[in-house]
Amino acid sequence: MTPRPDFPNHASVVVIGGGVMGCSTLYHLAKMGVTDAVLVERNELTSGTTWHSAAQVRALRSTKNMTGLIRYSIDLYQSLEAETGQATGWIQKGSLSIATTPERMVHIRRQEALAHLFGVRAQSVSAAQALERWPLMNADDVLGAVWSPDDGRVSPSDLCAALVKGAKAKGARIFENTGVTGIITDGGKITGLETTLGPIRTDAIALCTGLWSRDGAAMAGVSVPVWPCEHYYLLTRPVDGITGNMPTLSDHDQHLYIRDDSGGLLVGCFEPMGKAISPGTLGENFAFQLLPEDWDHFEPMMVNALNRLPALETAEVKTLLNGPESFTPDGSFVLGEAAETRGLFLGCGMNSVGIATGGGAGMALAKCIVDGHLPMDLHEVDPARFPACWNDAAALAARVPEVLGKHYEITYPGRQWSTARHLRATPLDAAWRAAGAHFGQFHGWERPLYFGAAGEPDLGFGRPAWHDAVGAEVMQAHERAALFDQSTFGKIRVEGPDAATFLNRVCANDMTRAPGHAVYSAMLNSRGGMESDLTALRFDAVTYRLYVGTAAIKRDLAWLRRHLRSDERVAITDETDRWAVIGLMGPDAADIAGAAGARELNALGYFRHGPAMIAGVHVDAARLSYVGEAGWEITCPAADAGKVYAALYDAGARPAGVFAQSAMRMEKRFLAYGHDLDTDTDPLMAGLEFAVAWDTDFIGRDALLKKRDRPPGETMVTLLLDNREAWPLGNEPVYAAGKIIGKTTSAAFGYRIRRPVALAYVNEAADGMRVAIDIARELHAATVSLAAAYDPQGTRMRPRNS
């Protein structure tokens, strides 16, 4: 180690990694007043993935906030030169996405609708108009396109130079050729790090180490499932017909993106199945390096490119660039504070959108460090969303090639992953297989989506192939009784003399109700936003079990533990794998429970729970329902789930899957976290005030009180569509009097009401108001209901033996 007198032994924040994410985070920290922030990079700035990026910036993403990050980037990349004197190489020539299949046309029209919802300029153009914008393209098979004028591209190295210049001007310091060799924690918190130039004390680290982040995070005891994959683009020497900068041309049906580059062509691809990179290939000295060309792998893409760009036939190839990029199991990056270790902030696993998102993501990460939370809801990139099973090298290496391949695939409803499956089985897995389940993977679990004919169905935007099968399951629950597997809920035991006081502080509802009660509640942040929703069962004076969302377990555990005061005598334990949960729902539920030996359950009131015996197994049943049919959620030891299931099945109940459950919960207006609820929503706008005990002193109460006093803004409503053959999916604009007044958050066919139903947040809400939902640029009339679409007089069971 060469000592450097200027190397600090303390910094408020240390950023590790000098790619676009590290440089942007440092810049924003400095702008936010963290003027002693330090960036350490073990090689040179941009030497990882950033330097060889194709660096396109396309704004539209699947949510408003993710799109907002890129819109922020665009503004920043345009304005940095004026601020720093260093150009970023920003070229705003727009982007053109062509469609060559009818299904892709639907997809791009849905994208266009989404763009309007998010305030991004986008416009459908004909094949002829597309050709005018890209005259070198063969447009014979083009059906239409979407034109987005605000998109562009940047020079990644110049961008980082500008960010760094801006950061340095505010006091930030950068140390290249300085590797981080260890991260120091104490009591689950960051206290410092070891570098090749010596240690630095700090309580905040921004880990922006790209494809090396899994190893980097492991130094702090944190699991970050990112894995590298090869990523290709072809560069040619100048080509006739390219006279200046052109828009980016996206031909997603052929897996291609195309743009000009120094008078030649740049043709990049997201081939259907990428190539994962073996560990060890990309050591710590992998700086400004590339991977070997693989023409055999690229050949099918070359064939596609030759068809789309006949000029390529005679173009001289400069290089087939093969660079590494990091991917995650679900195709979204990782941003925010780690659940396991306080003070470790993650900005990595960028899934090929690091340049586009880098500006906004660096801003959001810096805000997270400074303010203690992200500036907006970004749950799709929450570091806590991955279960432990995803940090497995074999699973990651199997999944990431498919993640790369799906980057340009149409996101059909019901689309599933085909790689790295069967990571987690529910306790009823064998029963579901025997019953002919079609499975979907969620949070690593295999869950039965629906039951029915063999073979995987074709996907599409219209009436799904499983429509009738799901309908039959809904009717089973509605007219008789169905069994739902709810075992994937996160289950958290909260126990101790101070459990009630503690829960009453972190939850908005009254958690002090007597043992035997079930309570639906929300955990709010100090801004009144919903961090989680949960159901709590109280067993005795000191013991509760919380049931939280399947994907929420890691995040909710961290939230609870972080809000526990050191003087509170409470133990918080993850019991997810210990228990199975079987939903027995429908009018025959009472008979069935009775026949299975649990007659005592009939005495339980609504939102009460109690013990019973089924098939010789001690269970606890809670009288509540997520589907709008009366029944119980029955919890039993995981090992005994098969016995309980068999007894209920023998007594007449039949299995139903996740699709039936989702459709039913939307009819009944039961909200789902991640769809209808997130940290930007609050219980008031969501219509959940019944779950707020104003007379208790819960976290977020002050902020919520202020919201209550303001005029209502967005409100959750039900929309009933006129057209029974419309297929809303959620995330569609809602129009009234020609202007957008809101957006759908969930949608399904409501089998009990025999029409499509959507849940939506709208700015104007009146019962019976007529609105229109934009589904792929077609307006579908709908009626607003302030109530649930399906709310039977009695979600009651038939009296026994009726």
Ligand SMILES: Cc1cc2nc3c(=O)[nH]c(=O)nc-3n(C[C@H](O)[C@H](O)[C@H](O)COP(=O)(O)OP(=O)(O)OC[C@H]3O[C@@H](n4cnc5c(N)ncnc54)[C@H](O)[C@@H]3O)c2cc1C
């Ligand atoms: C061929 C190709 C084309 C692409 N095209 C686009 C595109 O068009 N648009 C787009 O938005 N994105 C694109 N991307 C993706 C984009 O380039 C990346 O997402 C982005 O550059 C990642 O930036 P990063 O800062 O996360 O990682 P990196 O740039 O890899 O930076 C991480 C840095 O961390 C350093 N580091 C690691 N470990 C340590 C340690 N222990 N101590 C100190 N330093 C450490 C590394 O040396 C490295 O410099 C493309 C990627 C490829 C490969």
